[in-house]
Amino acid sequence: MGKGYMGKILMVDLTMGTLQEEAIPDDVYEKYLSGIGLAAYLLYNRIPADADPLGPDNILGFMSGLLTGTGSFFSGRWMVVGKSPLTGGWGDANCGGNFSPAIKRCGYDGIFFRGISEKPVYLHMRKGNVRIRDASHIWGRDTVEAEEFLTREHGQRSRIALIGPAGEKLSLISGISNDGGRMAARSGLGAVMGSKKLKAVVLDGAKRIPVHNRERIKKLSRKCNKWVQFQPPFLTGRLMPYLGALLRMLPIDIVMDGMLWKIIIRKWGTGGLNQAAIQWGVLSVKNWKGSHVDFDIKKSSNTNPDFIKDLETIKYHCYACPLGCGGICSMDGAYTETHKPELETTVAFGGLLLNEDVEAIFYINELLNRAGMDSLSAAGTVAFAMECYEKGLLTKGDTEGLELTWGNAKAVIELVRKMIGREGIGDLLADGSRKAAECIGGNSMEFAIQAGGQEPSMWDGRWDSGFALHYSVEPTPGRHSTGSDLWYGMFRLWKRVKGVPKFGLLRFKSSKYKTGEQRAAIGAASSKFLNVINGAGLCFFGSFLGADRMPTFDWINAATGWNRTPEEYMEIGERIQTLRQAFNIKHGIEPKDFKISDRAVGRPPLSAGANKGRTVDIDAMMEGYWAQFGWDAKTGKPGEECMKRLGIRAR
Numbered sequence: 001m002g003k004g005y006m007g008k009i010l011m012v013d014l015t016m017g018t019l020q021e022e023a024i025p026d027d028v029y030e031k032y033l034s035g036i037g038l039a040a041y042l043l044y045n046r047i048p049a050d051a052d053p054l055g056p057d058n059i060l061g062f063m064s065g066l067l068t069g070t071g072s073f074f075s076g077r078w079m080v081v082g083k084s085p086l087t088g089g090w091g092d093a094n095c096g097g098n099f100s101p102a103i104k105r106c107g108y109d110g111i112f113f114r115g116i117s118e119k120p121v122y123l124h125m126r127k128g129n130v131r132i133r134d135a136s137h138i139w140g141r142d143t144v145e146a147e148e149f150l151t152r153e154h155g156q157r158s159r160i161a162l163i164g165p166a167g168e169k170l171s172l173i174s175g176i177s178n179d180g181g182r183m184a185a186r187s188g189l190g191a192v193m194g195s196k197k198l199k200a201v202v203l204d205g206a207k208r209i210p211v212h213n214r215e216r217i218k219k220l221s222r223k224c225n226k227w228v229q230f231q232p233p234f235l236t237g238r239l240m241p242y243l244g245a246l247l248r249m250l251p252i253d254i255v256m257d258g259m260l261w262k263i264i265i266r267k268w269g270t271g272g273l274n275q276a277a278i279q280w281g282v283l284s285v286k287n288w289k290g291s292h293v294d295f296d297i298k299k300s301s302n303t304n305p306d307f308i309k310d311l312e313t314i315k316y317h318c319y320a321c322p323l324g325c326g327g328i329c330s331m332d333g334a335y336t337e338t339h340k341p342e343l344e345t346t347v348a349f350g351g352l353l354l355n356e357d358v359e360a361i362f363y364i365n366e367l368l369n370r371a372g373m374d375s376l377s378a379a380g381t382v383a384f385a386m387e388c389y390e391k392g393l394l395t396k397g398d399t400e401g402l403e404l405t406w407g408n409a410k411a412v413i414e415l416v417r418k419m420i421g422r423e424g425i426g427d428l429l430a431d432g433s434r435k436a437a438e439c440i441g442g443n444s445m446e447f448a449i450q451a452g453g454q455e456p457s458m459w460d461g462r463w464d465s466g467f468a469l470h471y472s473v474e475p476t477p478g479r480h481s482t483g484s485d486l487w488y489g490m491f492r493l494w495k496r497v498k499g500v501p502k503f504g505l506l507r508f509k510s511s512k513y514k515t516g517e518q519r520a521a522i523g524a525a526s527s528k529f530l531n532v533i534n535g536a537g538l539c540f541f542g543s544f545l546g547a548d549r550m551p552t553f554d555w556i557n558a559a560t561g562w563n564r565t566p567e568e569y570m571e572i573g574e575r576i577q578t579l580r581q582a583f584n585i586k587h588g589i590e591p592k593d594f595k596i597s598d599r600a601v602g603r604p605p606l607s608a609g610a611n612k613g614r615t616v617d618i619d620a621m622m623e624g625y626w627a628q629f630g631w632d633a634k635t636g637k638p639g640e641e642c643m644k645r646l647g648i649r650a651r
């Protein structure tokens, strides 16, 4: 066993009912880290090219990170991986909470499942005892009820990841939950778990996690914590939308220091930007065809961060996080307690649908968390259905009487219920907007806003073309947490890594829409860095502090004893990205088919708002990005030379 990692995985075959422990050689960790990197290495080699994502040959993995449990702050993210039934390619999703250290305390860096069980089961591990148990009694229960049931049965120390009814019903936009409804939502991997008839993974271990230099890690964490604890008192929620409006009107962009972001999310969570981001032009409105003009400060006033904060009764942190952006809110209604909705969920069920009813947003958030359905894909699909209704492609007859008019919160709640239960029109929409558009026909695919089948997050690529780029080029398309100019400014990579582009304090807004080498280099550096973050199991929000303030590279060196340079870690990030892309090529994906829908890049351009008149040259940007990795610039396929340089065998 090396240091920082456990050196083993567990492979569970649900068809055979067998368990097999496997040692992983040290050099695999040295080349791929753990987390997303180790998973990519294993699944690239083991999932056959023709595997049905919902069939027995697909492998579903639950991964911890290389730094999880070492004493490094922000290191509690866990990842679920597999072949995505939504995109047909590499799938991963990421979540906080307390599940990640539990994987390592059971003695593994990852737990994998292949095959299909005959009846519903769950995996239970406790102090070296591993059993596949009958889950018939909890099949059909929502994520919160089933987790409470399993906790009562196996004790408070148990850490549980599980699916709800959406995953059981094989919704292609379903995810996997832990900690009472926190979701690893993207890529449709809840359906993979459902297809395997695996309801839950219940872990309770006590193994010690080996670390090379624990004192050094503590010292680095203490230093990082000083940045986290700096918190000036002057920001108020009422100011935020006006700050957004001011930023929209300025001719230049202030390169955002992640400290400001940290201050906002420490105070309010991501919802601190609920109104500001719409006013600024950052987040999309009315199925990507509107702007702040359609959803002004008054219309979004119920989502003001101070209003949401007043509802917060418990503030919580993920494992090993000094920041704590999460919260439980209390409200009257069917669910008295619910997780504070994230910024993206609030805007997805707010501005994207022109819905002003914040109680409905809270209620839908809880419904989806309990069902185990991805809120971003669900909202994107509802927005698509509303536009179909507006254009007469769906009628009241099709919707069983629901009036899917913009802003009709009651109809949205009913539609979401139908999607979760796969009832009537809900069955058509439960697999996302692309699948629905294929059935509805006409010109509906034009307003199914998606990349490779996945609805993008709310971040608008017409405001920051980096979002449009990463939605389109990542092996898991449509994700906002994979890169943008905004994030790059906060990463401050140039403070630690030689040869990457450097930002000053101010930038002309037009620079965000330029193509060319600088643009491509920013995209490539972001992807490489975030693969290191996801290999280490670190939180994306922590990385906003900047590479000089959150000591990612130093933590890994202290945990493992490797003594590598930041540039060497960036090369590992490059290897992981290339391997994930190679996974997609092996599984028949044409990378250019992941390009995001035309509307989201300004074809045609908007006629009002911050992003009025803008069109992103997405084809040139994609080619530039692929060339940065040494992949074929026209096709996005990694060539032989590049694979050889990174030590990857073509399959």
Ligand code: SF4
Pocket: 074, 076, 096, 097, 316, 317, 318, 319, 321, 322, 323, 324, 325, 326, 539, 540, 541, 542
């Ligand atoms: S910043 Fe938020 S999401 Fe990230 S680890 Fe901390 S509590 Fe979890």
